[in-house]
Amino acid sequence: xxxxxxxxxxxxxxxxxxxxxxxxxxxxxxxxxxxxxxxxxxxxxxxxxxxxxxxxxxxxxxxxxxxxxxxxxxxxxxxxxxxxxxxxxxxxxxxxxxxxxxxxxxxx
Numbered sequence: 362x363x364x365x366x367x368x369x370x371x372x373x374x375x376x377x378x379x380x381x382x383x384x385x386x387x388x389x390x391x392x393x394x395x396x397x398x399x400x401x402x403x404x405x406x407x408x409x410x411x412x413x414x415x416x417x418x419x420x421x422x423x424x425x426x427x428x429x430x431x432x433x434x435x436x437x438x439x440x441x442x443x444x445x446x447x448x449x450x451x452x453x454x455x456x457x458x459x460x461x462x463x464x465x466x467x468x469x
Contacts, residue, residue, distance in 0.1 A: 372433040394459030404449040411442030
């Protein structure tokens with residue numbers, strides 16, 4: 362077994378990645394059609410972070426890291442990436458709906 366990338370005492374702190382759920386409050390801006398680049402950028406960045414953590418977890422597993430290292434990385438990335446990807450798709454749809462409403466309102 363190789364030297365651990367981080368200590369077992371640090372592993373529980375990865376639960377703080379659950380704070381990305383606060384991004385759900387940005388749906389208000391999406392429904393209003395405001396701050397599109399910033400909101401979508403934030404969501405796609407969180408998807409990328411989750412994918413990187415998941416990939417790091419796989420690399421940690423293959424390089425014989427202790428269980429707390431690879432399990433923490435895989436669990437965090439495995440939850441963050443797909444959940445935020447699904448939310449990103451919904452946010453994009455909300456922006457498209459807002460744009461359509463704006464277009465219809467300008468035609469009236």
